[in-house]
Amino acid sequence: MIDFNVPPFVGNEIKYVEQAIKVNHKLCGDGPFTKKCRKWMEENFPVNYAFLTTSCTHALEMAALLCDVSEGDEVIMPSYTFVSTADAFVQRGARIVFVDIRPDTMNLDESLIEDAVTERTKVIVPVHYAGVACEMDTINKIAEKYDLKVVEDAAQAFGASYKGKALGTIGDFGALSFHETKNLSMGEGGALLFDNPDFHEQAEIIREKGTNRSKFFRGQIDKYTWVDYGSSYLPSDLNAAYLWGEFLAADQIQSDRLKSWELYHQGFQNLADRGLVERPVIPDYASNNAHMYYLKVRDVQTRARLLSFLKEKGILAVFHYIPLHSAPAGKKFGRFHGEDRYTTSESERLLRLPMYYGLTQEDKEYIISCVYAFFGLHM
Numbered sequence: 508m509i510d511f512n513v514p515p516f517v518g519n520e521i522k523y524v525e526q527a528i529k530v531n532h533k534l535c536g537d538g539p540f541t542k543k544c545r546k547w548m549e550e551n552f553p554v555n556y557a558f559l560t561t562s563c564t565h566a567l568e569m570a571a572l573l574c575d576v577s578e579g580d581e582v583i584m585p586s587y588t589f590v591s592t593a594d595a596f597v598q599r600g601a602r603i604v605f606v607d608i609r610p611d612t613m614n615l616d617e618s619l620i621e622d623a624v625t626e627r628t629k630v631i632v633p634v635h636y637a638g639v640a641c642e643m644d645t646i647n648k649i650a651e652k653y654d655l656k657v658v659e660d661a662a663q664a665f666g667a668s669y670k671g672k673a674l675g676t677i678g679d680f681g682a683l684s685f686h687e688t689k690n691l692s693m694g695e696g697g698a699l700l701f702d703n704p705d706f707h708e709q710a711e712i713i714r715e716k717g718t719n720r721s722k723f724f725r726g727q728i729d730k731y732t733w734v735d736y737g738s739s740y741l742p743s744d745l746n747a748a749y750l751w752g753e754f755l756a757a758d759q760i761q762s763d764r765l766k767s768w769e770l771y772h773q774g775f776q777n778l779a780d781r782g783l784v785e786r787p788v789i790p791d792y793a794s795n796n797a798h799m800y801y802l803k804v805r806d807v808q809t810r811a812r813l814l815s816f817l818k819e820k821g822i823l824a825v826f827h828y829i830p831l832h833s834a835p836a837g838k839k840f841g842r843f844h845g846e847d848r849y850t851t852s853e854s855e856r857l858l859r860l861p862m863y864y865g866l867t868q869e870d871k872e873y874i875i876s877c878v879y880a881f882f883g884l885h886m
């Protein structure tokens with residue numbers, strides 16, 4: 508069976524996990540490996556602050572708190588996304604306003620956002636689907652005009668950019684994920700990126716159970732205390748040690764994935780030329796981090812048949828998000844603004860192929876040939 512995903516593992520992660528246990532004697536949060544990871548991110552991303560968190564969901568929750576989202580505020584986002592994008596804001600009492608996506612990138616259609624803005628709107632949440640950038644200049648301009656915050660859900664976007672700028676560093680806040688299904692991983696984990704020093708102290712406090720413990724550790728105060736609301740958003744140093752091994756091998760992981768992506772993309776050219784499938788589109792302003800390889804087929808029935816055909820051939824391909832506005836909680840906490848022209852119809856046609864670090868050439872060629880076989884063709 509060819510798995511859909513295998514968590515990334517380059518080999519050196521074990522050494523660092525062992526070091527955390529046997530040498531550092533530090534397993535809880537904000538130990539030496541968390542600090543290394545944080546420094547690595549602050550050096551490799553054009554941001555002042557990078558907080559390692561327990562998940563991207565939690566990074567989004569921190570962003571919602573820092574944006575001071577409260578009861579009745581509205582948050583604009585695509586319906587075609589993971590539940591966490593909405594959950595983090597719903598938790599603060601926000602109403603979610605879903606806007607349609609662009610069929611080419613499956614991202615929030617920037618031309619529809621302004622019409623969804625009301626006096627209750629507080630935040631726009633662009634989701635960089637498959638690591639492909641949203642049209643950020645337009646989104647930032649709307650945010651500026653109406654004094655809104657922009658929180659990028661960059662869960663899938665590690666290593667990708669918009670006009671040369673790293674995704675997750677373009678809005679007010681960016682949330683990365685290091686879940687085992689993402690390009691780099693620590694099992695469960697994420698990061699909150701931001702630039703504005705005004706949020707620094709509050710972010711530290713929220714992440715450390717509402718205490719000023721970080722200041723205490725820096726020797727800036729002589730005892731720490733409960734100063735505001737907060738939670739526990741800091742991951743174990745064991746997880747950070749695993750991630751550290753992957754940060755050091757980030758180029759290797761990314762280039763391996765890119766090779767797979769290119770092989771798929773060239774492999775399916777012929778099917779695309781015949782109009783049997785559509786392949787992902789990477790606009791000129793976006794770079795590709797090969798987070799995902801998907802195909803779109805004619806309709807939901809064709810997709811179901813292709814998925815089960817591949818399964819019979821020993822290949823685990825999967826579909827993706829069921830639009831949030833059609834889910835029970837989506838109906839309760841949100842509304843769809845405007846027409847659902849593409850969200851439902853495009854999501855029903857999309858299918859994701861196995862994509863992970865170390866996927867073999869042989870497996871990839873087999874997968875491509877099976878998709879051709881489904882359409883009664885040879886590669």
Ligand SMILES: *Cc1c(COP(=O)(O)O)cnc(C)c1O
Nearest residue numbers: 562563564589591662684686697
């Ligand atoms: C994976 C993902 C998340 C959640 O990430 P976690 O680290 O598992 O919390 C949120 N949004 C999107 C778009 C994702 O793909």
